[in-house]
Amino acid sequence: MLVMLASVSGAPGVSAAAVGLAALWPNGPGLVVEADPCGGVLAARFGVAQEPGLAGLAAASRHGLPSGGPARFVQPLPLGVHAVVGPxxxxxxxxxxxxxxxxxxVMAGLAPVVVLDAGRLYPGSPAHALLPRVNVLVVVTAGDTAHLDHVDTRLPALRAQMRSPHLGVAVCGKGSYEPREISGRLGAPVWAHLPADRWGAAVLTGRLAGPAWTRTRLAQGLRGLGAVLAALPPRQPGAARAALEVVR
Structure with a gap:
């Protein structure tokens, strides 16, 4: 399963959400791949080297994934999850x-569950070329009017690039709208609300440590998001778009 997390404007915490989602994926962690064309942050945040990582994987992929598989490009992060970190x-x-x-x-074959951190999907981002292959796209956004306006204008183009019907939204922080209002406006399901949680966010950005982070409100939101995504039906090319599901 290839899951992409991205924003369309601002910096709502896509990298932290990707790490947390992979760490809390049902039945075992997924693999984080930092595919943000604006540059990686995980190596700096968690004190690991930038290589092995994405640049080495890209170089090797020109000739097909080398024997031995992806393990040589993967590094462990302190949260019990592994990552292919970006430069x-x-x-x-x-x-x-x-x-x-x-x-x-190559990306999809790295692990049974791969969580792509695509950063901001700005027009012209090279990460757009991955959209036809992803099983799920989660657009991470703040819940205020300005950010939802940006999402609303970009969703049609993102849908047009996808072959999977599974495109939804994760709303971060406080907002003025209920999930049904957001879903009705965007024509996309609200799969999760990720609360403003300084402790949980500090752990997911490498500023704090400790196993108790899995009990934070942010971790609960990410665990719920993972459960929703893992339960989505397999992608069927040409199938009608799935009915909207709003997760309260």
């Missing part, structure tokens, strides 16, 4: 994402 330099990271976007099956 901090935006130009290097964008080039690696461009190479891998042309070989999406």
């Amino acid at each position: 901090g330099a935006a130009d290097t990271c964008a080039q690696a994402v461009s190479v891998l976007s042309a070989r999406p099956d």
Whole structure:
């Protein structure tokens, strides 16, 4: 299963959400792949090297995934989850994402569940080329009018690039609208509400440590999101779009 998390404007915490979602995925952690063309942050946040990582995977993928599989490009993070970290330099990271976007099956074959952190899906982002291959796209957004306006204008183009019907929204922080209102406006399900939680966010960004983070409100929201995504039916090309489901 290839799950992409991305925003369309602002910085609502996509990287932290991707790490937490992978760590709390039902029946065992998924693999985080940092595919943000603007540059990776996980290596700096968690004190690991930038290589092995995305740049090396991209270079190797030009000739097909080498024997031995993806393990040589994966690093453990302190939260009990593994990651393919992106280089901090935006130009290097964008080039690696461009190479891998042309070989999406390499990304999908890294692990049974791969959580892609695509950062901000700005127009022209090389991560757009991965959309036809992903099983699920989660658009992470703040719940205020300005950010929802941006999401509303971008969703039609994102849908047009996807072959899967599974596109939904995760709303971060406080907002003025109920999930049904947001879903009705966007024509997309609200799969999760990720509350403002300084402790949970601090752990997921490498500023704090400790196993108790899995009991935070943010962790509960991410665990619920993982349960919803894991229960989605398999992608069927050409099938009608799934009925909207709103997760309260």
